[in-house]
Amino acid sequence: MTRTLPDAQRIDWLRLARTENVGPVTFDQLIQRFGEAGDALSALPDLARRGGRMASLKVASVAAAQAELDAGARLGARLICACEPEFPQALAALDPPPPLIWTRGRTELLHRPSVAIVGARVASAAGQRFARGLAAELGQAGLVVVSGMARGIDGAAHEAALGSGTVAVLGGGVDDIYPPDHRDLYLRLVEQGCVVSESEPGRTAVARDFPRRNRIIAGLSQAVVVVEAELRSGSLITARLAAEQGRDVLAVPGSPLDPRARGCNDLIRQGAAICEGAEDVLRALEGLRGFRDPPGRYAPPPGPEPDDALREKVAALLSPTPVSRDEMVRATGAPAAAVFAALVELALAGRAELQPGGMVVVG
Structure with missing residues (x-):
């Protein structure tokens, strides 16, 4: 159920999202279980203790949340929580959605049909020309172009789509201009397009932020087009996430003599459509009518709280190999609600990691 949060509840929502060991999955489970972020915050210390945590859980303070809101306000940025009607429908359909996003610029672009164009940072001249032409034609067809503001393919796609609508998703905060030589592009994106980030304003991106950024790039888009990518490329992560989210994946074929074509050619071998x-993109989008309801966001009915024996049984079943939460339920033979609750407690204690798509691994 969508609702606009009053100021006090907005601070609670932000505090819960910024609390130690609370990722998107744990956040989603806590909201489903407790209803309100404030109630979840009150329960956190006891849940973490039951999960086996010895030290105090680092819960984001009211002052820290207010400072983040103030930093965003100074930028003219906007915080949109996942429960609010302004939150993009495409992201809301993810399992689970990011708890919140910060935006700068034309937020209305987040509600239009979108296609992501991603690819190599060290892109060929031909690859950049293709990305510019593709972005321009998709813009003329009424589609917003989404990318990550990186050098190469990303920058070329944004440049070509500024007039028709483009969204840049950043790994750092909405004020983190990276690479620095894209400062002029960033300023034009804020003025003519939209900049989006899951991170707090002022944050400089580190390596672990980019998979989250890639998930949002894919999540905002109905299709992802990879123009150039080597076999070990962040663009291929975006493509994989898009496929997992039920989005169309297209790849531009290239010469087997060019390492930048190997990732795209491999995607085609795995079933991606040729672009x-x-x-080709418009044909792939034919018949799509928005986004389906989230496929895996199942909230078990209220049930018994996990006891120590079940909690430790669940912990013993975890390993570095991801398994589904449903598989954990089958392995324990316990009620789903109790197993899900145990996993949240273990996650808060740092003993489990709840991943998007319903998978869990040892923490």
Whole structure:
């Protein structure tokens, strides 16, 4: 149920999202279990203790949340929580959605049909030309172009789509201009397009932020087009996330002699559609009518709280190999609500990691 949060509840929502060991999955489970972020915050210390945590859980303070809101306000940025009607429908359909996003610029672009164009940072001249042409044609067809403001393919796609609508998703805060030589592009994106981030304003991106950024790039888009990518490329992570989210994945074929074509050619071997121009993207989008309800966001009915024996049984079943939460329920033979609650407690204690898509690994 969508609702606009009053100021006090907005601070609670932000505090819960910024609390130690509370990722998108744990956040989602806590909201489903307790209803309000404030109630979840009150329960956190006891839940973490039951999960086996010895030290105090680092819960974000009211002062820290207010400082983040003030930093965003100084930038003219906007915080949108996942429960609010302004939150993009495409992201709301993820399992689970990011708890919140910060935006700068034209937020209305987040509600239009979008296609992501991603690819190599060290892109060929031909690859950049293709990305510019594709972005321009998709813009003329009424689609917003989403990318990550990186050098190469990303920058070329943004440049070509500034007039028709483009969204840049950043790994750092909405004020983190990276690479620095894209400062002029960033300023034009804020003025003519939209900049989005899951991170707090003022944060400089580190390596672990980019998979989260890639998930949002894919999540905002109905399709992802990879123009150039080596076999070990962040663009391929975006493509994989898009496939997991039920989005269309297209790849531009290239010469087997060019390492930047190997990732795209491999995607095609794995079943991605070939993209030779905007017609291929538009054909892939034919018949799509928005986004389906989230496929895996199942909230078990209220049930018994996990006892120590079940909690430790669940912990013993965890390993570095991801398994589904449903598999954990089958392995324990316990009620789903109790197993899910045990996993949240273990996650808060740092003993489990709850991943998007319903998977869990040892913490």
